[in-house]
Amino acid sequence: MVSEEIKPKKQRDEECIINCLPGELIERIFFKLPVSTLLRCTGVCEQWHKIIRGPQFVTSHLQHAPHYALLFFPQESVSGEPHPADAILIDEAWSLSTYAVPVIGPDDFLCGSFNGLLCLYTKSSTLKIANLATGEFLHLEKPVKNLRGDHFLFYNFGFHPLTKEYKITHLLGDSIEGRPRPHNNNRFSVVQVYTLGDEKWRDIKTPEALSLNCVKNSGAVTIDGTLYWLIEDVVASWQHAVMTFDLCGESFAQIQLPATKPEDFAAGGSRRYWIREMDGKVCVATAQTCPSLPRWLVGKLQIWELENKTEQRWIQKYNIQYSPDYIPGPNLVHGDKIILQRCDGNLYSYELLGENFNTELCKMAKLLDFSPHKPDNMQSYICVKSLVRLDVYKKTAIVRRPKQREGWELKKWEAWEHELSENERMWSDTHRDEHKETARAQRYRMMINNLLPHILDDTIRQEISMNINQISPNFPDQQPRPIRRLNWVAQKQDLQNLNARMKKYNTIMKATDEVTSSIISMMGGAIEDQRASSSNAGISSHNLSEADDDVKTLIPESLP
Structure with a gap:
């Protein structure tokens, strides 16, 4: 020192x-x-x-950190080809991120995000808690090993603002009679809870057996330390109610939905419901499906907000005239705009215009093309980039190191990695060829300028002088290649840029070769004419022979 x-x-x-x-x-x-x-x-x-x-x-x-919309696309197979999980961040200026999130593996599923921490469901025996910005992560043992029928949607991640505790919840499906495991995928009677830093999971019994299908179809959200999801209630006007689980007291409560029954569209089909978070509030969205295409929505999209939890008072927040094809979740709104998906494979943002709760979508802006990912698989969260540390939790007994290979190390992703390597090789080859052709063009110009004094015809010499500057391939500036892995949207754009650059290279080289060939032809013709004139006049053609040899040296190098 x-x-x-x-x-x-x-x-x-x-x-x-x-x-x-x-x-x-x-x-x-x-x-x-x-x-x-x-x-x-x-x-x-x-x-x-x-x-x-x-x-x-x-x-x-x-508290000062800016908010981002985190769009998560899980791993899925399209036409037999696997596509890895990926995430896109949209900042408050509605700019899309370029790089992949390193802590998200290609086979991970997202269960929740709080204070810059992500909870990721893996296909191994562990869950992963990771800091989005710092890259710090740890693996936690799942509550039940080798649980058949388990699903990432049955896990949720939350934070209680009073106790300052992070908790993971797992809805454990009821076991089928006569079988210790697997579980029945339709009902659950136990919520398993793990507090980050504790030594083990704990089982909390529900007031009654509840539907897992409701959770799969409608989702679940954690807001201000309480987990919310929809349950079946056949006597209610909406045929649903909201069940809550307080992360502090670990107790259940039920909230009735608005008494006003949603107005059905005559040509619409069955009605779907989603529980979502908007502006930090619990909201329930509902719309009718298309009878012939059940995954599409028709009619109006109604969104109700829980204004007062204690009094179970709801207000209608939006009544959007033209509903989208798909509704992402668990968040719909980022800033002053709503994010919606369409069946054309694109994600759009809209400004909401209207009085009271009657709303129209306006000022549509395309955010991204999410193909080949399926539209109804996308999740969205509001997140931040934080300095929250995980090292204080790493010594608990539940923390595990994955026993098998995972992520990009798996054989299933070798072809994907090879394709990325090939793209980088083509970028490198293109930059090398551009540099090579630029240097070659400089040599041509020097050699032609040296030969010009041998051309006695003023008209031809002036024409060649005017064309020399065209032997200068104007390639775009070579930007440094990114060191970090790009997200899949940026990868698609990068591949398009590569194809466009290679096409432009071929166009530029074709034009350059044509100009070079034309100049060589003019110079060769002029020298031949001068040689003939010199012979007729009985003048030595030694200098012309040297010039002719110099012109010939250009021909093999310039013409393909």
Whole structure:
């Protein structure tokens, strides 16, 4: 370590100034910085490390952190070809992220997001808790090993603002009589709960057997420390009710849906229901399906908001005239716009215009093309990038290291990785060829300029001089290739850019070769004419022979 005596005076003065800044001022500056920059700042000095890694700053930074819409697409097979799980982040300016989220593996499923932490369901015997921004993660043992019929939708991740505890819940299907396991996929009577940092899962019995199909079809959300999902209630006007599970007291309660029955569209089919989060509130969305195409929606999309949980009072938030084809979840709204999917394979944002709750969709903007992923598989969450640490939880007995290979190491993804490598190779080859052809064009121009004095015909010499500058392939600037893995939307765009660049390369080279061939032809013809004239006049053609040889040296290199 360098002693204070031998440090340069300027360095000692700068360090003194930094250390003399008030901690509150440094924190206010740090609040403006992204997590990636803050992580680098922790290595600047001990004071900065202490501030940034301190619990108080982590909590305050979380409150100042900008919000993102996290669009998650699970792994699925399309025409027999596997496509990995992927995620797109949309910031508050509605710009899409470019890079893949490193903590999301190709086979992972997303169960929830809170305070910058993701809960991911894996196909192995573990769940994964990961920090979206820092890349820190840990694997937790699932409550039941080798559970047949288990599903990522039966897991949920939440945070209670009073206890400051993170909890994972699992809806455990009832066992079929006579079989210890597997489970019945239709009903559940136990909610399994794990508090991050505890040693084991705990079983909490439900008031009655509840439907797992409702959870699969309608979803579940955790808001302000309470888990909400829909249950069947055949006597209610909506034939559904809301069941809640408080993460603090670990108790159940039931909330009735609005007494007003949704108005059905005459040509519509059966009605679907979703429980969603909008602006931090519990909402229930409902729309009718198309009779001939049950996955499509028709008529109006009605969205009701739980205004008062204690009084079970609902208000109608939106009554959207033209419903979308699909409704993503668990969040519908990001900022002042609603995110909706269409059957054309695209995701759109709309501004909501209207008075009271009667609303029209306006100012449609295409966000992305989500093909080949299926539209009704997409999930959306509102998330942040945070400094929340996981190392304090890593010593609990439930933390596990995956026993088998996982993620991109699996053989099923070898072809996918090979395709990405091939794309990088083609980019490298294209950049190399562009550099090579640019250097070759420079040599041509120099050689032609050296030969011009041998051309005595002023008209031909001027024409060649005018065409020389066209022997200059104008390739686009070569941007450095990304080191990190791109998300699948950026990969598609990158491949389109590669194909367009290769096409432009061929077009430029064709035009350059045509100009070069034309110049060589003119020079060769001019020299032949001059040789004939010299012979007729009895003049030595030694210099012309040298020029002719120089022209011939261009021909093999320039013409393909």
